[in-house]
Amino acid sequence: MTTTRDGLRDAAPVFVGYITLGIAAGMLLSAKGLAWWWAPLWCVIIYSGTMQMFLVPLVAAGEPMAAIAVSAVFVSGRHVFYGFGFPLDRIRGHRFARLYGVHAITDEVYALLASKDRLAMSGRYVLTVEMTSHSGWFLGNIVGALAGTGLASLVGDRVELLGFVLTALFVILAIENWKSHPDPAVLGLGALAGAVALTLGGSSSLLTALGVLAVGLVALYQWRHCTGRIAGVSDADDSVSRQLPGAETDQTPADTPPPAQPEPSSTSPAQPAPGDTAADDRADGHDVDDDRPDASSQEDRSC
Amino acid sequence: MLSTTEIVVAVAICAAITFACRIAPFVLLRGRERSPLLGFLSNAMPLGVMLVLVAYTVGEMSGSPADWVPAVIGVATTAGLHLWRRSIALSLIGGTAVFVGASLLLA
Numbered sequence: 001m002t003t004t005r006d007g008l009r010d011a012a013p014v015f016v017g018y019i020t021l022g023i024a025a026g027m028l029l030s031a032k033g034l035a036w037w038w039a040p041l042w043c044v045i046i047y048s049g050t051m052q053m054f055l056v057p058l059v060a061a062g063e064p065m066a067a068i069a070v071s072a073v074f075v076s077g078r079h080v081f082y083g084f085g086f087p088l089d090r091i092r093g094h095r096f097a098r099l100y101g102v103h104a105i106t107d108e109v110y111a112l113l114a115s116k117d118r119l120a121m122s123g124r125y126v127l128t129v130e131m132t133s134h135s136g137w138f139l140g141n142i143v144g145a146l147a148g149t150g151l152a153s154l155v156g157d158r159v160e161l162l163g164f165v166l167t168a169l170f171v172i173l174a175i176e177n178w179k180s181h182p183d184p185a186v187l188g189l190g191a192l193a194g195a196v197a198l199t200l201g202g203s204s205s206l207l208t209a210l211g212v213l214a215v216g217l218v219a220l221y222q223w224r225h226c227t228g229r230i231a232g233v234s235d236a237d238d239s240v241s242r243q244l245p246g247a248e249t250d251q252t253p254a255d256t257p258p259p260a261q262p263e264p265s266s267t268s269p270a271q272p273a274p275g276d277t278a279a280d281d282r283a284d285g286h287d288v289d290d291d292r293p294d295a296s297s298q299e300d301r302s303c
Numbered sequence: 304m305l306s307t308t309e310i311v312v313a314v315a316i317c318a319a320i321t322f323a324c325r326i327a328p329f330v331l332l333r334g335r336e337r338s339p340l341l342g343f344l345s346n347a348m349p350l351g352v353m354l355v356l357v358a359y360t361v362g363e364m365s366g367s368p369a370d371w372v373p374a375v376i377g378v379a380t381t382a383g384l385h386l387w388r389r390s391i392a393l394s395l396i397g398g399t400a401v402f403v404g405a406s407l408l409l410a
Contacts, residue, residue, distance in 0.1 A: 013395050033304060038314075045318045055317055059305050068313050072320040079321070081352065083328020085345040102326045107356055114349035161403045167360040167374070168381040168398040174353035175385050181346045190351035194358030206359050213351045214344075221343045 001120045007128025014108045014129075015136035017165040018049075022140020023147075025053050030148035032060040039145035043138045047103065050206075051075050052141075077207045079105065081214060085114040091123040104130035108166060115176040189216040373409055377402025 001010070026039045034056065042052050054075050058068050082105050091101045109130055113121070178187065190213065197209035223229075305313060335341060361374045381398025388394070 013391060034310075038310070042314060045314060046321055048321050051317055051321055055313065059310055059313060062305050065309075065312060065316060069316050069320060072317045073324075076317075076321040076324040079324040080327050081348065082325070083332055084341065084348040088329055099326075102329065103322060105325050111349070111353055111356065114352075161406050164360075164374075164377055164399050164402040165395060167357055167378065168395050168402075170353050170356040170360065171378055171381040171398070172385050172391055172394050174350060174357060175382060177350040177353055181350060183347060183350070186347045186350050187354070190354030193351060194354045197355050197358040198362045201362055205362065206355070209355045209359065210352065213348075213355060217344055217347050217351065218340070220347075221340050 001116060001125050002122040004124060004128045007125045008132055010112060011129040011132035013165065013169050014112060014133045017108065017169060018133055018136035019140040019143075020165060021049055022137045022142075023144035024140075025049060026141040026144020026146070027148060028053060028144075029056050029141075030145045032056050034059065036142075036145040036148065039141040040138060043134075043141045047134060047137065048076060048106065049137065074204045074207055078107075078210050081210050082110040082114075086110055087113055087116075087118045087121050087126055090118065090121045090126050093123065097123070097127065101126060101130065104134050106133065108169060109133050111170060111173045115173045115180065117180075185220055186217065189213060189220065192216065370406075373402050373405035376405045 001007075022043075026036075029039050029042075029052075030036050042055070046052055046055070051072060054071060055068070058071060086105060088098065088101055091098050112129060113126060174190075193209045193213035193216065196212050197205045199205075200208055332341065357378065361371070361378070377398050380401040381394050384397045385391075385394035
């Protein structure tokens, strides 16, 4: 995961998904009466699928700027959570490269890069993935906006069916992340937060669900910390060495400490036997859910 | 419809807020890299976020409960294929093809 070629290969699914989704976004834009050239402009300046698609009806309806600003906070607020695990420290050199690296973080790019080993990634790889994904979004939007209503009447709503590519990508990346960090309690919390997203629906559901997830994970950490089950200790140390921003030396995977100290799985309810995963997930999810009101107070005082 | 000038302002507002949200974690977390909590979160967040995004994209796409059937079939196919062969291309194309097929059949 160091060359441009690797980046192109790994970003290919996102590229295809973004072309499809970009066509839909571009069609939406011109169908609502906006000039086609807004589409590429928005793609460069905003570059957020949800934000762009959400902005179209706001602009078309002539909403006040305050309403647009509040919507932007709700729609884009989720990006705050993507700082955890995004390998920005792999991009070195020019300041603009790092700023672009931040600008081009999307749901899919985060999903793709967070599932991989930081240490094996080069800055060139990260930027290639980002630029490939960005160009797919850009091209799709232009095609969609230019073809506009004509294409919409030809294919109809069915083109949106191909947007399932992104759902499938998230399913795959969930499995990949599970394989690299299998933690049934996290799986349970993720399922709980997903249920929140499904139940709420609408533009604020994603932010709310991610908030539930973040609070739940902090509570889970506190609970394990206080009960002496710090499952993340070896992993945390591992990632500390990865995240040191000043570490300019080219580390190789061999430099990291081995993932020693496996959990005493027989005694830890957070690490059940493979057979009863589903049952324990639910139990863990509720357990942590019940603990949640205490989470904020637990953060302030040590146990 | 907003005027062209107003759209420029609206786009600038959205872009500024979106970029602020994107860069916020990196600015806020500077110097706290040694926190074991952040280490835990950076390992645990991705799996949780993926599950949320699966639910969110399915919810965005599906209006009525009848639309959920193809989505459930598509997700199950994708997961099954990936657990079986662990080939991203196969899982992606197979899952999406089954979803599109199921959607067209059930529509």
